[in-house]
Amino acid sequence: MIELNDICFSYSEMIALDHINLSIKTGEAIALMGANGCGKSTLLKLINGIISPDSGSYRFHGEEVTHKKLQDVKFSKLLHQRIGFVFQNSDTQLFCSSVYEEVAFGPRQMGLTESEVESRVNDCLTLLGIQEFSNRIPYHLSGGEKRKVAIACVMSLNPEVLVLDEPMNGLDPKTQRWLVDFLKKLNKAGKTLITSTHNLELVHEISRRAILFDESHTIVADMMTEELLKDAELLKRVNLVDTSYHYQL
Amino acid sequence: MGNAENKFDDMPEWLSKSENYIPLSDKDTFVNKSILSVFKVLSRIKKQDSAGGARSQINVSLHVFCTFVLILLVSLTRSFIFVLIVNVWLLSVLSMTDTIRLVKILKMSMGVTLFTAVVMLPAFISGNTYSSITITTKVFATITAMGLLSHSTEWSTLTRALKRFYIPDIFIFILDITIKYIYMLGEFSLNMFYALKLRSVGKNRSKYSSMAGIAGTVFLQSKEMAEDMYHAMECRGFTGEYHINDKSKFKWRDYRSIGITAGFFILFIYFGRM
Amino acid sequence: MHIPDNYLSPSTCAAMSAAMVPVWTKAIRKVKEEIPKVKIPLLGVGAAFSFLLMMFNVPLPGGTTGHAVGGTLLAILMGPYAACISVTVALFIQALLFGDGGILAFGANCFNMAFVLPFFGYYIYKLIKDHSRSEKGEYLGIIFGSYAGINVAALCAAIEFGIQPLLFQDGAGQALYCPYPLSVSIPAMLIPHLLVAGVVEAVFTAAIVVYIKKVSPGTFYKGAKEKTKAVYGLVAGLICFTPLGLLATGTAWGEWGADEIKEVVSGGNALGFVPHGMKEGFDFSAVMPDYAVNGLPEVAGYLLSAVAGVAVMIIFFKVLSNLKKDKAGNNVG
Incomplete structure (x- = not known):
């Protein structure tokens, strides 16, 4: 479904992605791993069509996504509906004055009737267990609650692919556990998951396949997540762990 | 249908079906434009960060002073030739700077100059040729001089250099905080714009309230950040006084730039007589 | 509304900067009273917000975009004195580091955007709000305040432009700085502000206030009651400006400056440029x-x-x- 072919990208003079090749099939659950600043977030932005590659090609369902095509309003809107993005900082994602409005923002734009919107919003709120927040102001929620609202407002668009940037960051262990189970469930329901994470304890639960970046912004490993976790040498080499790391499940 | 519900207990069934959605067109250039202008500011701040100390060859306070004098002379003079000489000087300095910087400065000065040219066009057509051309060239000189200053010095040294002009330390401190927070809040709002863009999958009927939500959130965020900052500063013993050390020495290059400025001053007086 | 250098004469710039000195002094004193010394970072962060607000584009009919200045908004949120300082710092950074607005014209830009705009906008808002005491009245105050604020600021800029050709001419009667008299500068500045920029400012300001009120109602600035009087002082000051406006209406707009130019040409003064080293205007092409x-x-x-x-x-x-x-x-x- 997603084909990245020899992608390069740099911010003015700083290289962020160096000849990236990656192919993701429908229904996969993939984890992007690597030390800080290795290019994970950039790749997620690229998949979401926020940025476009300097060179190389990005195909979504066989159709190439280019800078020019992204200028086409209809094309980019459809892409944004089909790929949902949960930002690392949930605060940046919430700009409405109530949780209900926040979740309804997407479906309302899709031309659903108000009653369809309502049922969809309620489904999403129930799904994430945040029904009672419906009238609350997103700005004042706790970190974990904000994350749930952010996920709900992406889910209400019913995207095929869910892209999550460090979704476990700043969550307490209980909420982390909940999120892992939720993502598993989504994947079972047929959603493709692309997650960037540093969380070595939970990564094997939210992904079957792992992509490892090294600090020169290239992919050094593309293998089963559990295999990768066993390879302590490799993880050390890309500066993701130090010598105290031991594989355990 | 029922199947899906049974399989994934609490999943609503629409979620396991793929959406058959054809988006409507909408005019949301405002999001892209906001992204672009915030992005430009951010990359400008980031760039100057990597400009490096090696760039600032001449004493920054002196550079500020010389630029100010030059701008003042250009503004005061009634001689077009003087303005031309200044322009040629600035162009030659510009041609010595590296390409990336050159393009940035030129973009800035050409933008304002073209704007001025358009504004002055009616005056030019109706016969006010002298002033319209002089003003346009003066504008070019001024903006280029400012561009050369701000693009060749690190901003932290630039703000620090202001101390020499008896600008209070606390004002300089506020300036530094402002630049830092323009970057932090800018990055925050940039991400908010991205989020808005990604979720704008159809027609947004309340664009103003989306924008207001972003601006409002940025304001509340900035308030929170400011509170955090002064708590942190209080913990480090900040009492409201702030002192800056400016230890810079004159180098031979500095005498050269004093010479050049003096030269312009003489030229200014010489052409002023005519 | 950022005035670049060389549109205004250095003496005008000096006068405007001098006019700003008491304003700044008062603002700093007021802010010191209102917020403790340790809270100084608030001003820097406020300035950063004010800077960014000018980067935010809002949609206009027909798919184009515009941006708000936000002076009145800041005054409502932080108080007019803190707004004055924040906008001043934002303008300073724009002039020094981004080449937006002149260095010499800094005082004039501050006068228009850091003084007139927030204070006028704020006191109009306060006047309406205090007289109606209802929520509707408050929003009416926000809309009128921000609309009036930006337009009065634009009027000030227009007057600064318009007096240049009256005051500064060379021997040949050619303008040395902005060549347009009041009869041109006022409509040129005010028409777009009355029709577009003012509306953007008002709607955007109201929308942001509605949002913040809903999300965090405790964050608003609570000014003392008696300050409303200051608005009369400001109005009085502006009335002093109006004779200049009346002067301008003498010549119909469209005919501006034609007389002066005719005078120059018919008087055989076209060669008056020679002392400046120029034969004819077209040599400049x-x-x-x-x-x-x-x-x-x-x-x-x-x-x-x-x-x-x-x-x-x-x-x-x-x-x-x-x-x-x-x-x-x-x-x-």
């Missing part, structure tokens, strides 16, 4: 005709032209090589 600049010794003219030529060539090739590199890039949006 090429910057340095015949590789020699009139009024300069021929050798010096050659030299100047040569230096300019070399510099321009170098710049041209550097830009050209940069364009090639840039083609692949450009990745925003």
Whole structure:
């Protein structure tokens, strides 16, 4: 479904992605791993069509996504509906004055009737267990609650692919556990998951396949997540762990 | 249908079906434009960060002073030739700077100059040729001089250099905080714009309230950040006084730039007589 | 509304800066009273917010966009004195680091956007709010305040422009700075502000206040009651300006300046430019005709032209090589 072919990208003079090749099939659950600043977030932005590659090609369902095509309003809107993005900082994602409005923002734009919107919003709120927040102001929620609202407002668009940037960051262990189970469930329901994470304890639960970046912004490993976790040498080499790391499940 | 519900207990069934959605067109250039202008500011701040100390060859306070004098002379003079000489000087300095910087400065000065040219066009057509051309060239000189200053010095040294002009330390401190927070809040709002863009999958009927939500959130965020900052500063013993050390020495290059400025001053007086 | 350098005469700039000194002094004293010393970072962060607000584009009918200045908004949120300082700092950074607005014109820009705009907007808002005491009245106050604020600021800028040709002319009657009299500058500045920029400012300000009120109602500035009086002082000050406006209405707009120019030409004064080294206006169409600049010794003219030529060539090739590199890039949006 997603084909990245020899992608390069740099911010003015700083290289962020160096000849990236990656192919993701429908229904996969993939984890992007690597030390800080290795290019994970950039790749997620690229998949979401926020940025476009300097060179190389990005195909979504066989159709190439280019800078020019992204200028086409209809094309980019459809892409944004089909790929949902949960930002690392949930605060940046919430700009409405109530949780209900926040979740309804997407479906309302899709031309659903108000009653369809309502049922969809309620489904999403129930799904994430945040029904009672419906009238609350997103700005004042706790970190974990904000994350749930952010996920709900992406889910209400019913995207095929869910892209999550460090979704476990700043969550307490209980909420982390909940999120892992939720993502598993989504994947079972047929959603493709692309997650960037540093969380070595939970990564094997939210992904079957792992992509490892090294600090020169290239992919050094593309293998089963559990295999990768066993390879302590490799993880050390890309500066993701130090010598105290031991594989355990 | 029922199947899906049974399989994934609490999943609503629409979620396991793929959406058959054809988006409507909408005019949301405002999001892209906001992204672009915030992005430009951010990359400008980031760039100057990597400009490096090696760039600032001449004493920054002196550079500020010389630029100010030059701008003042250009503004005061009634001689077009003087303005031309200044322009040629600035162009030659510009041609010595590296390409990336050159393009940035030129973009800035050409933008304002073209704007001025358009504004002055009616005056030019109706016969006010002298002033319209002089003003346009003066504008070019001024903006280029400012561009050369701000693009060749690190901003932290630039703000620090202001101390020499008896600008209070606390004002300089506020300036530094402002630049830092323009970057932090800018990055925050940039991400908010991205989020808005990604979720704008159809027609947004309340664009103003989306924008207001972003601006409002940025304001509340900035308030929170400011509170955090002064708590942190209080913990480090900040009492409201702030002192800056400016230890810079004159180098031979500095005498050269004093010479050049003096030269312009003489030229200014010489052409002023005519 | 950022005035670049050379549109206003240095003496106007000096006068405007001098006018700002008591305002700044008062603002600093007030802010010191209102917020403790340790809370100074708030001003910097406020300035950063004010800077960014000017980057936010809002949609206008027809798919174009505009941006708000937000002076009244800041005054409502932080109080007019803190708003004055924050906008001043934001303008300073724009002028010094981004080339937006002149260095010499900094005082004038501050006068318009850091003083007149927030104070006028705020006191109009306060006046309406205190008289109606209902929520509706408050919103009415926000809309009228921000609309009036930006328009009065634009009027001030227009007056500053418009008095230039009255005050500063050379021997030949040619304007040295902004060449447009009040009869041109006022409609040119005010029409777009009354029709577009003012509306954007009002709607955007109201929308942000509605949002913040809903999300965090405790964050608003609570000014003392008696301050409302100051608005009368401001109005009185503006009334002093109006004679200038009346002067302007004397000549219908469209005919501006024509008399002066006719005078210059019919008086045989076209050669009045010669003392400045110029024969005729059209000689300017090429910057340095015949590789020699009139009024300069021929050798010096050659030299100047040569230096300019070399510099321009170098710049041209550097830009050209940069364009090639840039083609692949450009990745925003």
